[in-house]
Amino acid sequence: MSKRLGHLVTTIAFLVRHRQLASLWSRIRHKLHSETLSFGLRRDLTIPFTAPDANLPLTIRPLAERDIPVLLGTDAPSGTEEGAKDRTARRLLVQEQISTCYVAVTPDDQPCYMQWLIGSGENERIRTFFAGGFPQLAPDEALLEYAFTLEAYRGQRIMPCAMAQIAQKAADFGAQRVITFVIHNNIPSLKGCKRAGFVPHLLRHDRWRLFRRRLTFTRLPDGTPYPFDVEPQSHDSTAHPSPALAGEGTRRTEYASVPS
Numbered sequence: 001m002s003k004r005l006g007h008l009v010t011t012i013a014f015l016v017r018h019r020q021l022a023s024l025w026s027r028i029r030h031k032l033h034s035e036t037l038s039f040g041l042r043r044d045l046t047i048p049f050t051a052p053d054a055n056l057p058l059t060i061r062p063l064a065e066r067d068i069p070v071l072l073g074t075d076a077p078s079g080t081e082e083g084a085k086d087r088t089a090r091r092l093l094v095q096e097q098i099s100t101c102y103v104a105v106t107p108d109d110q111p112c113y114m115q116w117l118i119g120s121g122e123n124e125r126i127r128t129f130f131a132g133g134f135p136q137l138a139p140d141e142a143l144l145e146y147a148f149t150l151e152a153y154r155g156q157r158i159m160p161c162a163m164a165q166i167a168q169k170a171a172d173f174g175a176q177r178v179i180t181f182v183i184h185n186n187i188p189s190l191k192g193c194k195r196a197g198f199v200p201h202l203l204r205h206d207r208w209r210l211f212r213r214r215l216t217f218t219r220l221p222d223g224t225p226y227p228f229d230v231e232p233q234s235h236d237s238t239a240h241p242s243p244a245l246a247g248e249g250t251r252r253t254e255y256a257s258v259p260s
């Protein structure tokens with residue numbers, strides 16, 4: 001069985017076992033027919049950057065087994081279908097044991113935020129888990145993914161503070177650049193990335209039709225603003241989430257369809 005097929009079987013088994021049928025159905029619908037635009041954001045670790053403070057003192061440490069029920073427990077009252085889906089996606093990544101998930105904890109060691117910092121040594125596993133959704137990491141690059149703040153702690157600037165510090169840890173394994181991807185209309189996350197020192201670098205157009213994927217990565221000109229820093233335009237904003245994205249100087253790379 002190929003790695004990709006093995007991963008698919010494990011994912012379906014996990015979702016059925018945990019009675020996450022809504023999540024399973026939404027994944028199937030997504031792969032039958034969807035278009036998603038995301039920003040690829042980048043931070044250059046060679047440029048000094050001071051992590052901003054959160055509204056409460058935080059410490060960063062690797063995820064421990066005891067944190068999982070607190071952050072991702074099915075009993076955790078997220079109250080929304082979105083909250084359940086966010087947790088399921090992260091439980092699947094925990095199960096995959098891709099290194100390294102960090103958490104931000106309060107002074108009494110309560111986890112309130114999690115995010116994965118992944119080095120290029122995990123390229124093959126990233127490719128399998130995310131169905132080829134990210135560019136291959138160069139040896140001096142790292143990927144930050146799946147930011148998540150517990151609902152009760154949101155709006156306290158935990159993401160920018162924690163993300164900036166977790167990104168900096170990539171220097172420990174020799175990375176000089178850290179990249180992350182955020183759906184173009186996830187404004188809380190984009191704001192967190194901006195405050196953590198990340199700048200728009202790529203536009204990813206992700207198209208699924210009948211379980212086949214087509215990815216296009218378009219290089220953005222240096223200085224491309226975040227969408228919330230741009231004056232609203234009168235034209236259809238779904239075609240180009242930021243006017244600068246349609247501008248000259250972009251470079252487009254088409255990737256072959258990736259069956260999943």
Ligand SMILES: CC(C)(COP(=O)(O)OP(=O)(O)OC[C@H]1O[C@@H](n2cnc3c(N)ncnc32)[C@H](O)[C@@H]1OP(=O)(O)O)[C@@H](O)C(=O)NCCC(=O)NCCS
Pocket residue numbers: 086146147148149150151153154155156157158159160181182183186187188189191192
């Ligand atoms: C995105 C996310 C990690 C941000 O975490 P955070 O620690 O709340 O980040 P911040 O405190 O910096 O808040 C970011 C923005 O979200 C707003 N916000 C979103 N939900 C909020 C809530 N429930 N309460 C208060 N503020 C909220 C904040 O007001 C802030 O906007 P502002 O600067 O205009 O005030 C968090 O909303 C989350 O876990 N979302 C679900 C998962 C997700 O989307 N992950 C990112 C995938 S790329």
